[in-house]
Amino acid sequence: MIVAMTGVSGNMGREALIQTLELQFVNKLKVLLTPRKKNNKLARKLKSKYGRRVEVIRGWLSDAETCRALVADTDIVVNMAAVIPPHSDKNPKASYMCNQLGAMRLADAVASMHHQAKLIHTSTVAVYGNRTMQHPWGRVGDPLLPAVYDNYALHKMLAERYVIESNVKNWAVLRQTAMLYDGIIFANISDGLLFHTTLNGPLEWVTARDSGFLIKRIIECEHSGVLQNFWNKVYDISGGRENRRTGYDTFADGFSIMGGSPNTYFRPDWCQTRNFHGLWYADGGELNRMFGYQRESVSGFWQEMGKKYRIFKAAKYIPSSVISLLVFRRLLGDANSPRKWLKKGDAGRILAAYGSREAAVSVPSDWSGYSLAVPADYGSDEESPELKFKDKLLCHGYDESKSVDEWSLADMNEAATFRGGKCLSKEYVSPRSKLLWQCSEGHTFSAAPYTVLGAGHWCPFCAPEPWKFDKLAKKSPFYAQVWYDSHDKSENISYWFDKSGKACFEFISEEEQ
Ligand SMILES: [Zn+2]
Structure with a gap:
């Protein structure tokens, strides 16, 4: 081979x-x-x-x-x-x-x-x-x-x-x-990206x-x-039941080998509250x-890291306030840090990461005022989540009890409606034979049934920049069911990068909706 x-x-x-x-x-x-x-x-x-x-x-x-x-x-x-x-x-x-x-x-x-x-x-x-x-x-x-x-x-x-x-x-x-991976700590203490992690995600x-x-x-x-x-x-x-964490727990796991914790190294308001990624499978x-x-397992990995790298053992002898200052506080001034965006008034990034400037500045600066999610309360240690949490899964907009081989044009129509659009084709052939679809914005595109119903893709013209999920979610129950977990229905913003790479945004007018 x-x-x-x-x-x-x-x-x-x-x-x-x-x-x-x-x-x-x-x-x-x-x-x-x-x-x-x-x-x-x-x-x-x-x-x-x-x-x-x-x-x-x-x-x-x-x-x-x-x-x-x-x-x-x-x-x-x-x-x-x-x-x-x-x-x-x-x-x-x-x-x-x-x-x-x-x-x-x-x-x-x-x-x-x-x-x-x-x-x-x-x-x-x-x-x-x-x-x-x-x-x-x-x-x-x-x-x-x-x-x-x-x-x-x-x-x-x-x-x-x-x-x-x-x-x-x-x-x-x-x-x-x-x-x-072995270098994960070193790779993540050089950029404000560290604070993109949502603590309760x-x-x-x-x-x-x-x-x-x-x-x-x-x-x-x-x-x-x-x-x-x-x-x-x-x-x-995926990693399995032993490896399900929150963002906070992840920091806690990693910092524990240096003898510290998120509480001793940084503040909750250094992290953004949305616009990240991650889930349990x-x-x-x-x-x-x-x-x-x-x-x-995650715990086995960190134990091994602690034994393998002497530097982490040595870090235990350094006061956590010193590590906080030299390693973490230093990152606040990085261009990729949410606190830096707030300082220089980078409105697009703040809106995306928090919803508003008010929301950003109202995140508690003290851990005692911050409510942390407990993974086990959400069933993180469940062995068969697909069965146990069936009613808590997102809806895909068609009869999922059918196998892929049983799909028909009726399933395509149902799924398209749930996405705020239509299936324009009048004949269904197979999961991999492309059909014609229309999205809520009137774009016409071709895609295989598996691409849409199976893999979750939709309109390729709506997918790239500008990011306008606020607008799309208003017409798509498929998007709305999860978008509004971390967005307000009153938000109506389109986000994009200009040629210089600046994070831009504009409010979408009522007529445009
Ligand atoms: Zn579209």
Whole structure:
């Protein structure tokens, strides 16, 4: 078997590479590394460790020729390349080139192969957008409401749609959840992004090692021919019951190895209150039942980190006020920090992150005045959330007791109405045969039934900038059921970036609604 991988310089990709090469039937692993100088060392290391078994291809994912060279003669292609926040915030073009255009070019390259490889495409939990404890449980098919100003989520959402709608005969989209990896603390104490985390929002963690193991298991099962009904579906990667947390708990887990806590290091009003992403998975069991990849727990991960890195042990001897000052307070002045937006009057960012300036300044500055959600009160430790919380899941707007093979035109009409639009086609063929749809704004577009009903995508003209979910939710019960968990019905704002990258917004007039 010949496998191709992108993103092997990243945390998930590194693990996927190491573990896939444990499979003796993988004769060759082709990896794409960008021509950046920092990848020279990795290229040499891979050559010396694995010899001819690893073939390194240098080039950009957005280059069609490079993609064709990468996928040539392969059986499975795994796309794990990503430009993630805060880099995607600072360099939107790099985010577009890798996360969207690169993924599209790779899918095109696979689709043009004489003997097509199977394509595993990694997407992200960020496509679902903000969640609160009103609807902590999510699953594939839920509406895609990526956070305002989040280039990464937007480009990833458009990329996965392209893969789903492509001519690739066998694909799988894996929406990756929040991921734990060795350098996670160091990576997150250099940017105001840390404070984008909502303290009471749901988060479910998986380790990079388990994510890499999942890729290995998929390849293993594909090789032994035991995979049934796996391809041509979207899945959520998840961590399982032991790994469900809130944003606050996540900080508490990480800081505990330094002997501290969020309470000793920072204040609750440093974090935004919405416009983040993260959920607990009602459908997380699906991939785990197939591949048994959920092996590591959040608590086990942090214990290991505490033992592995002496610096965290040393930090226990430093007064928490000093760590607070040197590590966290310093980030408040970062351009990506919500407190910085407030200071310089960045109105668009404040509206997106809090709802209003008043809401932002009224967040308690003291932990004693801040009410923290207790995950167990919301069933975080439930083994079978898909059954237990069936009535708390978001509605997808059609009879979900039917299997995909039982779908009919009536289901398409029902789902379109729930999204504020129409299905214009008069004949239904199959889940992958495209139909014509119309959104609430009058755009006409084509999409496969699975893309809409199965994967939660809708109008591609409404999806990109400007972000105007305030307007769309007024006509779409599908969006409204979750949008108003963290937005007020009176809000009516359109958000976009101008050419210089400035976060802009405007109030949508009544006539325009
Ligand atoms: Zn539209």
